[in-house]
Amino acid sequence: MTAENPAAITVDTARLPLALAELRLPSIARLWPEFTERADREGWPAARLLASLAELELAERARRRIERHLAEAHLPPGKAFDSFDFAAVPMLSKAHVLALAAGDGWLEKGANLLLFGPPGSGKSHCGAALGHALIEQGWRVLFTRTTDLVQRLQTARRDLALETAIAKLGRFDLIVLDDLCYVRKDQAETSVLFELIAARYERKSLLVTANRPFGEWNDIFPDPAMTLAAIDRLVHHATIFELNVESYRRRTALTRTRQGTGRTGSRPPVAPATAEPAT
Numbered sequence: 073m074t075a076e077n078p079a080a081i082t083v084d085t086a087r088l089p090l091a092l093a094e095l096r097l098p099s100i101a102r103l104w105p106e107f108t109e110r111a112d113r114e115g116w117p118a119a120r121l122l123a124s125l126a127e128l129e130l131a132e133r134a135r136r137r138i139e140r141h142l143a144e145a146h147l148p149p150g151k152a153f154d155s156f157d158f159a160a161v162p163m164l165s166k167a168h169v170l171a172l173a174a175g176d177g178w179l180e181k182g183a184n185l186l187l188f189g190p191p192g193s194g195k196s197h198c199g200a201a202l203g204h205a206l207i208e209q210g211w212r213v214l215f216t217r218t219t220d221l222v223q224r225l226q227t228a229r230r231d232l233a234l235e236t237a238i239a240k241l242g243r244f245d246l247i248v249l250d251d252l253c254y255v256r257k258d259q260a261e262t263s264v265l266f267e268l269i270a271a272r273y274e275r276k277s278l279l280v281t282a283n284r285p286f287g288e289w290n291d292i293f294p295d296p297a298m299t300l301a302a303i304d305r306l307v308h309h310a311t312i313f314e315l316n317v318e319s320y321r322r323r324t325a326l327t328r329t330r331q332g333t334g335r336t337g338s339r340p341p342v343a344p345a346t347a348e349p350a351t
C-alpha cells in the first residue's frame with residue numbers, strides 16, 4: 073500500500089553519511105541532500121538520480137586526481153600555453169606542439185622530446201606548458217632541474233637504492249629534465265643520469281631541454297661511450313625542436329626600452345642578457 077504513495081515513506085538517512093564515507097564517495101556525501109531534494113521537487117525517475125550522483129562522483133574524482141598530479145609535478149607557476157607567444161619562436165610549429173600537448177600517441181610509446189636553444193629562448197616555458205597540458209589530459213608528469221634529480225639519484229645510489237628510486241620515477245609518464253647541460257661529470261657522477269635514460273628507454277618519455285648541441289655533451293657524461301649511448305637512446309624515438317631565437321627576456325627588455333617604459337637612454341642597453349639567470 074505505502075509503495076504506491078512514495079511521499080508517505082520516511083527514509084532513514086541518518087546512516088547515509090557514514091555509509092558514503094565508508095564507500096569513499098565524498099562528492100555524493102557532500103551533495104546528496106541537494107540532489108535528492110531537487111529530484112523530489114522535479115519528480116526525477118530514480119534512475120536519473122542515481123546516474124546523476126554517479127556522474128558527479130566520477131567527475132569530481134577526475135578533478136581531484138588532476139589536482140594531485142599538478143601538485144606532484146612541481147611545474148613552474150604561470151608557464152602554460154596561454155602565456156606562450158608562438159609568434160616569438162617562428163621555427164616552432166604551433167600545430168605540432170599542440171598535437172604533442174594533446175598526447176598524440178607519443179607518451180604511450182615512451183618517445184622523447186628534445187628542446188634545444190640558447191638561454192631565454194623559451195625551452196623551460198614550453199616544457200612546462202606541455203607538462204601542464206598533459207596533466208590536464210590525465211597523464212602524470214614531473215618537472216625537475218636535471219641537476220636536482222641527479223643529486224637525488226646519487227643520494228639514492230649511496231643508500232644502495234638507485235634501482236628503487238628509478239623504478240619509483242616510472243610512475244611518471246613524462247619527466248621534464250630541464251637544463252640537462254648544467255650537469256657536469258666532475259660535479260657529480262652522472263652515470264645515474266645515464267641509468268635513468270636507459271631505464272626509461274622505449275618505456276617512459278623524457279622531455280629534455282638543453283642549451284648546447286649534442287657535440288658538446290661530452291662534458292656531461294663520464295666518458296664518450298656513455299655520451300654516445302645516452303644520445304642514442306634519447307634520439308631513437310624523439311621529436312627535436314630547435315628554438316634558435318634570441319632570448320625572450322632580452323627581447324622584451326629591448327622592446328620596453330624602445331618604448332620608453334624601461335631604462336631611459338637613446339640607445340638600447342648593449343647587453344641586458346648578462347643578467348640572464350641560469351635557467
Ligand code: ADP
Nearest residue numbers: 155156157160191192193194195196197320351
Ligand atoms: P629557457 O628555458 O630557454 O632559458 P625560459 O623558458 O625560461 O627560457 O624563458 C625565459 C623567460 O621568457 C620566461 O619568463 C618565459 O616565460 C619567457 N618566454 C620565453 N619565450 C616565450 C614565449 N615564446 N612566449 C612568452 N614568454 C616567453
Ligand code: MG
Nearest residue numbers: 195196251351
Ligand atoms: Mg630554462
